Amino acid sequence: MRRGPWRLERGGIGIDRSRPLTFSWNGRPLSGQAGDTLASALLANGKRVVARSFKYHRPRGIYTIGSEEPGALVTLGSGARRDPNRKAPDVALHEGLQAVAQNCWPSPRLDLMSVNGLFAPFFVAGFYYKTFMRPASWWEPVYERFIRRAAGLGRLSDAPDPDAYVRAEASCDVLVIGAGMAGLEAARTALRSGARVMLVEERDWLGGRLGLEPAQVDDRPATAWVAHVAEELGAAERASVLTRTSAFGLYDHGMVGLVETLRPQSEQGLARQRYWKVRARQIVFATGALEQPLAFAGNDLPGVMLSGAVRGYVHRYGVAAGRRVLVAANEGSGVETALQLCDAGVEVAGVVDSRPDNQCKPAAALDERGIPYYPGHALVRALGWQQVRGARIAPLGNEGPMPAGLQTIRCDAIAVAGGWQPALHLQCHLGGRPPFDPERGIFIPPSLPDGHHHAGACAGVAAADAVRQSGRRAGADAAAACGFAPAVRANSSLHGDNSMAWGASDRLRIVPAIDGGKRFIDLQHDVTVDDVALAHREGYRSVEHLKRYTTLGMGTDQGKTANMLGLHALGEVAGVSAGEAGTTTFRPPYVPVAAGAIAGSERGQRFRPWRRSPVESWHRAAGADMITAGAWHRPRVYPQPGEPSSRAVSREAAHVRAAAGIVDVSTLGKIALVGPDAPEVVNRFYANGMKTLPPGKARYALMLRDDGLVMDDGTVARLGEQRYLLTTTTAHAAEVLSRIEFLLATAWVDLDAMVASVSDHWATFAIAGPRSREVLAAAFPDRDVSDAAIPFLAVREARFEGLECLIMRNSYSGERAYEVYVPADWGQAFWERALAVGADYDLRPYGTEAMGVLRIEKGHVAGPELDGRVTAEDIGLGRMTRRRKPCVGGVLRDRPALQAAARPRLVGLTPLDARAALQAGALLRATGKTGPEAVAGHVTSVADSPECGSVIALGMLAHGDQRHGEVIEAWDGLADRVIPVRVGPSVFVDPQGSRLHG
Amino acid sequence: MRIVCPFCGERDAAEFSYGGDATRLRPDEADADSGRWCDYVFRRDNPRGWHHEYWQHLHGCRAWLYVNRNTATHEIREVRMAEEHVARLRQEASE
């Protein structure tokens, strides 16, 4: 059995020494044990420098034992699975794990970019803002490249994520977040009270700190107690326990976002992670507390580690942080740490305790073990180059550490105990700010709406028995709030007090740098005490400004170990307490969440439901070039083999004008409107007069918004006295339906009418061209399709295979045309029948692109013109809609600015060069004029018109209706092209409309 | 956020779509007073706190609802059919 050089001979409750695992670190094989994290395995192998910092590229070691890790960022996997910025203590080791040190080139120990450190005086607070300011032209070619190369965090793979993810929704009575002692007690109590319980824990084991240090509960080892509770929860049908699950966001009304890691990577299609949306009636926070560091010179050297982490690595993983560990504390836990290490066989170099002599208890236990104790001393500087080699300490006087008493202690690791802070990030997601308790020097939970409870250390409860009691109380309260009779058991005692000392506010956190060196606050972003002081001198007084200016706490760890120290540093320079210095806003996510987990399976084709025309498979089989239009995929054009798409579009458009074409317009929005007051509803909803529309007739119609601008256009077909079929554009179908429903529910409550979407009920095809009537006659052999029977704008019923269909005679191409509405399930049958019987009349399918060409040739407006900024007058439909009748938007359309003559009006545009590369979006201006003031409109739609033998366009142009014949410029800024165009009427083809009847 | 639809019960906010301010009574289309229309369309308060809103249960029963919601805390005090709210506003206007 191979063991790393730092693995202790015994101990390690969380590892299985009989099961070695092989993993790779920077391409070299290393060995760990089952149960290890990447961090414990690296430490066991003596790998102390595991990353480089963000700004100075200083060596970074493992600092913590959880997801709060600021320094040990690694990249896992390779290729498309490259997963950067993972925190080594938060990565469970598995066979074959590939990990590399991050931010290091060429290697973590020899990092060429650390030359940045030599320029440290220049890399001060606001460095990025100050240095990379000007010249602006340097930004992209010089600065950005430099920043990205020198200071980037890990690199994300740019290949699609090959892993699968799933989403799940769940509900429960009581959700308990955190499975330490308080969380376990809360979950168990709520369960025993009868509640449905979910317990989530971000580690892959339960117990929290009980799993990280020696403790006894109910006279047995803590691990046995944890196992016992876990068994009870596991056996209960009403409880579910999720490990390796982070609660990353708290939302309104008891919604919590969780991300559960199921396996390191997808196997056989099984998901890597599951994103849970949990709705809980009651939530118990048992999120624990985070140990806080001390600021002393050199405190970022690998080998400096939080004391709780040092204890945890020994107890759980049997790994020593060093061979000779010095403990530096500002509270009482330093002695306990030293004793635990010593008893586990780790040599302790001493305990440096910055509390005044009179607060330090005589430490007989230390004497027994021969451990030197330095009460009233501060650790002033950690010594070493790549890692800790020693430390300098000094006695504390009234003015701080006294240089005269400096002494050097040899050690290779430093366990730092700066007091604890409740973990309150999640609790603050609803916007609450945690109040500061000056007595204990901690922030305490903010007030939350009913249904939220706090238990254990996160509630500011420190002593172990009190933690346990608070868990029970929270579980009982939560269950009672759900209507269950709470089952609270009698108090029982707890031996082995591992209570965390809160760092009272008068404790020494920031040690004056009497011996030189940098004192770090944020290990990920390299923010020092001096940076905070400098930012304050430069006027960044608010903690929110300070944070952004120095980037303190803005790393992937969100400053979990840096924010408190930062507030104390700011308080010190500002002469206020940390509480008065403020606290920053906490936002989800608590830990980084893979974007893939949020997306779940809704990616690629499944990004959103795909709406299919009943004829879609036919289009694809026919070789159509498909285009995405919202949720639809529509046939853009049907190119023949080898035919360029642009030529195919012209061919299809020309064919419609020469013979006949059929196009699938099933995507149009269709709304059924029925009821005694339906005529009144259409009359109020549309800007056109509708009172005179008789049954059996259809009318092109415009809808306005309340502000008088055009919302959409479509057709109103009156099928019967009280029955209408309304069509909308594909894009606005949902909005128009909602709008009518809104008006019926909130304004026209006295009108008796109902609407329903029938978009999916009808397949709709337009048959257009001079031979379209012959096609129609062949498709409906039993029906009279003469002009007398189906005059222009008539709506008639017809039968296909005995099914009721509609024929509506209208036209957007200017040719004789019919829209046929067929029940959707028979859509493809009709389409195929029409093409078969239409072959005699040369009927051919055409796509949306040719449809666009035809409508542009006729000057019909569509989406590009109806962009939400135009009035009916702007698009030349003022007169059509100028009936004096009340309608939606009817009053505000008359506002003077909307009626101004200078507004851009719809015009036709023909480039002087018939083949000019005119693009929609080009700006219109008088010839020779430049600058923003010269812009007088823009090109909306462009088509290469076979009928005109030229490129043509529609556009909106100021005074456009009075400028026909004028030559102006279309300026395409993206292509840097200026194209002369002649202004004319918007109708290019058959202005008299004679073809409609041809 | 969850909204209790009077027809469908308690549902996730994702099923609903926000439909705007419900503090004002919509003028009649026959009302040619552009001042009243401007008030209705453009002059809206954006309060932090309790607010009257319209929501549609878009991916449910499609009913338009009146919701009395606190914009700061997302607490919801009352949900009714929009029709009932409009009747109440009309009553107030006529008094």
Ligand SMILES: [Zn+2]
């Ligand atoms: Zn509903």
